[in-house]
Amino acid sequence: MSVRYLTARLAQQIDEELMGPAGAFSLDQLMELAGLACAQTLAKVYGKDKYPRVLVCCGPGNQGGDGLVAARHLGMFGYQPTIYMPKPGSKDHYKRLQIQCDNMKIPTLPPSSDVEALKRVLGSSDVILDAIFGFSFKGPIRSPFDSTLPLLTESKLPIVSVDIPSGWDVERGNAEGVGLNSDVLVSLTAPKEGVRHFTGRHFLGGRFIPKSLEGKYELNLPHYPGFDQIVELPSAQKL
Amino acid sequence: MSVRYLTARLAQQIDEELMGPAGAFSLDQLMELAGLACAQTLAKVYGKDKYPRVLVCCGPGNQGGDGLVAARHLGMFGYQPTIYMPKPGSKDHYKRLQIQCDNMKIPTLPPSSDVEALKRVLGSSDVILDAIFGFSFKGPIRSPFDSTLPLLTESKLPIVSVDIPSGWDVERGNAEGVGLNSDVLVSLTAPKEGVRHFTGRHFLGGRFIPKSLEGKYELNLPHYPGFDQIVELPSAQKL
Secondary structure, eight states: OOOOOBBBHHHHHHHHHSTTTTTTOOOOHHHHHHHHHHHHHHHHHHHHTOOOEEEEOOOHHHHHHHHHHHHHHHHHHTTTEEOOOOSSSSHHHHHHHHHHHTTTTTTTOOOOOOHHHHHHHHTOOSSSEEESSTTTOOSSTTTHHHHHHHHHHHHOEOOOOOEEOOOOOOTSSTTTTOOOSSSSEEEEOOBBGGTTOOOOOOEOOOOOOOOOHHHHHOOOOOOOOOOOSSSOOOOOOOO | OOOOOBOOOHHHHHOOOOOSSOOOOOEEEEEEEEHHHHHHHHHHOOOHHHHHHEEEOOOOOOHHHHHHHHHHHHHHTOOEEEEEESOOOOOOHHHHHHHHHHTTTTOOOTTTTOHHHHHHHHHSSEEEEEEEEEETTOOOTTHHHHHHHHHHHTTTTTTTSSOTTSSSBBBBBBBTTTOOOOSSEEEEEOGGGGTTTSSSSEEOOOOOOOOHHHTTOOOOOOOOOOSSEEEEOOOOOOO
């Protein structure tokens, strides 16, 4: 039995169940574990000696929050993260995550930064953590991210994406070809339909799904080794 | 420069600063990382093949909350935890942590359990996680824990304590001899004054202190390896 790939709707439903009265998790808890898994995935593939400078790209939603948590943990691990967050989220927990990063002296590009400023910081980065769009993304890609994504691709830097490479359709993948060609993917909870044919290294994080919930949705999650918070999935065959 | 040992007052002050407007952490976030560190410490020393059955003893305060988080993660790691929690905390986050454990099908002894019931479950446990009293503990030990602690000791099971072995004075240690003789200790944030002469294996967890806060309080925290959430400290010399 292989792992189940989730539609956007099912991913949303599982999230709501986890954080509803029955699941009783808070967003803060789940985001902390998710962001930790993202940071650990990046650290596992791109060691800090060779790839110390991480550009963490954050969208305005919960995936941006995962990115901010990851940036903080990367700072704790000894990386030098920089945050690119042109549309900061407006919710309280998002603002608190920003303050936590500020307290770690993690620099954030001003929201007003133009294309040239982003190019400059890409020129002095070693790897990108893409936490721009998550499983609730619906195209088309809006400004300023419509100009951001091509720049990330042109940089030729390795890209680690969270849940779904930004610009991919959550269910149909990169059919339109406008999304990032990420090297590494960290899926949270369970992989999404759109990444079935992702050919880079693929990790799973979010080790917080009770067996009962896993059974109810027939997720067939893989076995995480030891007390790790991430597990590598077999890569899809390259076509 | 060796790690700083904290007074109860200073430990409290650092906690308040982390969760105040300047630190911006939520209790949920810090407790999640603390409890994960506790579970990982137990898993590091007592492998689940030889020590599958963990009795997680939870007090009514925030340390009990750390214990509930640890119980959940131990369940995720494949252990069979049982919770002993004679005085469940009344706060909302504590109740949510209980529900999360219930959803994992982790059994909890009824609060009304008597000495005999606790003896029975000790007889079918392999290791104890002691999350009864934390750094805000002030003696004397009140009921029912005055009868619990001797039972835990008599069980001869290995004990992993969180922050301070239960019954020890946070600053003067086990001077009165009424506390647990724990085998393993996981200190959170920084070790407390009372454990300076702890001779068992000693780990540090709570990898979330920004450098600026570490510097302000001269904590001299050790270097955590890689992306681990715990680090082992050198043991105190046995007298």
